[in-house]
Amino acid sequence: MSEVQRIDDSHARFNLNVWRPILSRARASPRPIIGLIAGGVIVAGIEAALPLFVGRIVDEARTGSDAVLTPILIAYASMFVVFAAGVWLFIDCAGKLATTTAHLLRRDCFAKLQELEQAYFDVRPTGWLVSRLTSDCSKVSGLLPWCLLDFAWCTAIVIAVTVTMFVMDARLALWALTAVPVMVLLSAIFQRLLIASGRHARRISSAMTASYGEMLLGARTTKTLAREAQNLEEFQQLSTSMNFWAMRSAILTSFYVPCMTALAATAGALVLWKGTGDVLAAEGVTLGTLIAFMQFAALYAQPVQELSQRFADVLNASSAAERIQSLLATEAGIQDTARVMQPDSTRIExxxxxxxxxxxxxxxxxxxxxxxxxxxxxxxxxxxxxxxxxxxxxxxxxxxxxxxxxxxxxxxxxxxxxxxxxxxxxxxxxxxxxxxxxxxxxxxxxxxxxxxxxxxxxxxxxxxxxxxxxxxxxxxxxxxxxxxxxxxxxxxxxxxxxxxxxxxxxxxxxxxxxxxxxxxxxxxxxxxxxxxxxxxxxxxxxxxxxxxxxxxxxxxxxxxxxxxxxxxxxxxxxxxxxxxxxxxxxxAADRERAILHTADAQAEKTVASLVGNEGD
CATH class of the missing domain: 3.40.50.300 (P-loop containing nucleotide triphosphate hydrolases)
Structure with a gap:
């Protein structure tokens, strides 16, 4: 059984320790990390403040001729300028962090492969090893910046929205949060199913990469033995399995996203039902406040959905992180020990x-x-x-x-x-x-x-x-x-x-x-x-x-x-x-070949002589 066939992590549990080698290399670039978190917090703060401005504009507009909208609209427009700057900041920092982390991972993985003994390569296909340095490194390094960003953004926006809603009106805040437990439960159910599908797909992807490598290395042998049809059939089986698990993930996602959207709409409807009654009863809830709460309720679904998706992505990428961590942690079976002594002579006798x-x-x-x-x-x-x-x-x-x-x-x-x-x-x-x-x-x-x-x-x-x-x-x-x-x-x-x-x-x-x-x-x-x-x-x-x-x-x-x-x-x-x-x-075999070669040469000369004579 090959290394690719032996590894099946579709039922493995999440282990944060496998991400330590990736995180340690990401820490080598502290400035992009700081910029990434700062950009996320800035964007979250502005998104949390926008419903307040909308509510204020609505309430101010209802005052009629006495409305003073110009300063509010200027501030509102200025916030979008800052928002754009925050988006640029985190995109720029995310690209730098992903590139640097991928570079360090590939460098260290390649260096590790140079250190390992021949026995390590005897049981691992070339394509399987290549995928560690290419697709696995790209997957984890590309995911890491956005996980850090979403963690900062989601944490900031959840805290800001929750505190703001309870300060404005505790009763409406409770109604707005009624859908959150259901969102969390639904996310947990769907992400477990998505994780299993993703891990199956990744395992088959590794097998496909190994198959690609073997096909390219053995192209001449395939042609010689006329095995094109059999090779295609074997690869088709892998491709079919890959398609099945990819489609399963796509179908699950197509159900998950609408369900989260529906729950967010439900929370907004509850706020609208309760808040409208308060507005009509003149219980201190203005129309602007009601509109702001409805936006807050819709805004709450985004961090829950993003965190759930990122957590699923981390779990899906954990097998790639684990393979990288396993490679980097592999100790060479043949290496210098504490007993190593420098020889007195440079010559080996x-x-x-x-x-x-x-x-x-x-x-x-x-x-x-x-x-x-x-x-x-x-x-x-x-x-x-x-x-x-x-x-x-x-x-x-x-x-x-x-x-x-x-x-x-x-x-x-x-x-x-x-x-x-x-x-x-x-x-x-x-x-x-x-x-x-x-x-x-x-x-x-x-x-x-x-x-x-x-x-x-x-x-x-x-x-x-x-x-x-x-x-x-x-x-x-x-x-x-x-x-x-x-x-x-x-x-x-x-x-x-x-x-x-x-x-x-x-x-x-x-x-x-x-x-x-x-x-x-x-x-x-x-x-x-x-x-x-x-x-x-x-x-x-x-x-x-x-x-x-x-x-x-x-x-x-x-x-x-x-x-x-x-x-x-x-x-x-x-x-x-x-x-x-x-x-x-x-x-005897060599002599027989030599005799046959000589005989063939003599026969060719005789035929040439006869042909030449006939030509005369």
Missing amino acids: ELRFEAVDFSYREGLPVLSNFSLTARRGMTIALVGATGGGKSTIVALASRFYDPVQGRITIDGVDLRDRPLAWFAARVGIVPQVAHLTAGSVRENIRYGRLDATDAEVEDAARRVRAHAFILSLERGYDSDVGEGGDRLSTGQRQLVALARAVLRDPEILVMDEATSSVDTATEQLVQSGVDEVLRGRIAFVVAHRLSTIRRADLILVIERGAIVEQGTHRELLAQRARYFELYTSQF
Whole structure:
């Protein structure tokens, strides 16, 4: 079960603690927060005062020829100018706060992902992680300013309206507030339903994002296997579920808003019924006061509705906040401890595996009691069947993972007691599938050592025999490789990755099936350069083509996480055991392909000769 499928927060309870990382980053911008709250309070104060002015204008107008309206109307117009200024203030501050918070969240989330070990990424789809840095950060940072604004605005307007109504007429104030408890109850019922729908929709949205990522990364595989229809059907199921929950939320909202409006109208009707009687009975309630109370009653529904909506938004966004908080709170499984010591020497002379056990999943061991010693200048080749543990050994040597049992030492010191950055700077890796970033060939070779000169970049390319093909490109070293290197062939990408590793000049070099993606001719060309690169350092070579490791100092045959044979190429052939079987079977297959290739070439020449003779 994937991480996306495992997480279902549709029934999770609200927890304010998940918002602390977001709030702490928002506090880094105190001025926008102050401006936002100030703007909300100013707008609330004016909205609470407007009904009083309307009432005063009505009462003053009823006095007839003695009415003095000019000062009141000027003040009334001035309030709208201040109102507009308050709106501008909170919109400006909300934009700044949202932008700054999103920037800090994305920066810190990206930095955290850079710190985490390889095991974290093994169980999480790329699309799922991307959505944490994009949609989740945007959702919470975009919501936060408006929540702060509505909290300030609603609190101010509720207090101002309530106090004003009770000062003006306590009896009418009570009639105006009769609908408020019903509004609160209705909001609680609807928001619970809206929260459940929103969380279901967000969970499916994460699955859709992961599906997008897998589709884009595997577009070629989809085309090759003609799975377009099946992929569309699988995505359609997600899209249908998303549509169902989105429609459910829309329908609930379409009932909720009219109900709140109806309750506000009911409160206004009650005030009108009671206030009209008081006006007619001349009990001290003027027509202006009655109109002001009716506006107050209608105004009361707005903060209740806004707070309910914002609370629902916060609850809906809580899962996004929780995922961000979870990512930021994740402790790297591989990190420096208090025992870390700076090495006395910058050179690594020996790397040793001591009774190492390792498993990716508990109860499924990959390596058991594995021991190995590698010294400077040694090239150790790892061969064997797929799944035997070869790539795991070099991943442990690179410290992508730590052993479950046993230890790995550098010059007699536990690798976990050496600084992680110090060790990483001394390891170079050429993976089976070369990863290139969008940019030029020169930038990709320089990727592992940004201070390298152009001359050093080109020298590294020459050493792995990549210089000639690079010069054949349209712009040479400045040619764009495309996203993921898709403008280069697989073999060319591998050569660029080799050059990048050479430029880094590592003390430990790992080549994990590094020449498996190049053709035989290119492999022979590269091999001479690789032999030079391997000198003077600890080198691990995981090889499928056994012809590339004949000059290795030590060849290990790995099966089921254990060494079943070891020795040089000649020694292992002399034993006539497992390595002998692998080598001879591969040699026979290579020889058969060579014979067929030669036969095809001869046949083509014969046909050409016959055609040429007929033409004569």
